[in-house]
Amino acid sequence: MFLSVDLPSAGPSDWDPCAGCDMPCRKKCPQNAFGRITYDAGQYGxxxxxPGRDGSYSLLTCDRQMAEDEENEIKTPTEVPDYGTAVSIIKYCRECELNCRIKPS
Ligand code: SF4
Ligand code: SF4
Structure with missing residues (x-):
């Protein structure tokens, strides 16, 4: 649809998908990277x-999983649909993202 008028912005939405959520994103983390508050607002002015909205996300802890995933690299050529032949595959974790209650439509 095309319009030839300037529409005013409605401003940011107050919708917070995480409010009241039981947080499967955090519970599914194999490294418990959201297990404790790592950062506080005082450190960041x-x-x-x-990180993790309330300071609970630890990148260093998540990195341990990334290193494990890289150690488990599939080094044999593999056919990937819609891609072709991949010479190697690293299946990075993404459990937090993939278990989010909010799914793309
Ligand atoms: S990518 Fe995996 S290890 Fe890293 S925070 Fe998400 S669930 Fe945890
Ligand atoms: S699962 Fe998704 S909506 Fe729920 S707390 Fe985690 S990021 Fe927020």
Whole structure:
């Protein structure tokens, strides 16, 4: 649809998909990377948007899983649909992302 008028912005939405969620994203993490508060707002000049939203996400802990995934690299050529032949495949974790209650439509 095309319109030839300038429409005013409605502004940011107040919708917060994580409010009230039982957080399967965190529970499925094989490394428990969200297991404790790692960052606080004081370290970041009062920022309120912290890793894991509340400062609980540890990149270093997640990195342990990335290293494990790389050790488990599939090194034999494999046919991948819609891609072709991959000479190697590393299946990175993504459990947090894949278990989010909000699915793309
Ligand atoms: S990618 Fe895997 S290891 Fe890293 S935070 Fe997400 S679930 Fe945890
Ligand atoms: S599962 Fe998705 S909606 Fe629920 S807390 Fe995690 S990121 Fe937020």
């Amino acid at each position: 009062g920022l309120t948007k912290l």
